[in-house]
Amino acid sequence: MLDTSLVKSLIIERSKLHMNDPKVYEYWGKLTELLSRNVEDTINYLNHCSEEEIYWLSEIFEDISAKVNCQKYIECLKKLDKKYSNLNLSMDIKVAEEWMEG
Incomplete structure (x- = not known):
């Protein structure tokens, strides 16, 4: 069972970091796992x-895709792209698809 409260807290902590902070990678790793x-x-x-x-x-997205290797996950990302169109997720989804194929 996914610990959603932990995921949410990791997202909040990550959002407070500067984009060049090396700790960003720690959060990416924890969230991906x-x-x-x-x-x-x-x-x-x-959803x-x-x-x-x-x-x-x-x-x-691409890190998760590489680990789960699941078309249903990609379809979910595509729905999110439509739902939140101003986020411009298309490139992230394209890379996620490539990681799944590779």
């Missing part, structure tokens, strides 16, 4: 995320 454990839980979680949460998680 949590969100790669169970793809169904992850998809369910992503209920806020726009801001999706913004921060989009940094690791």
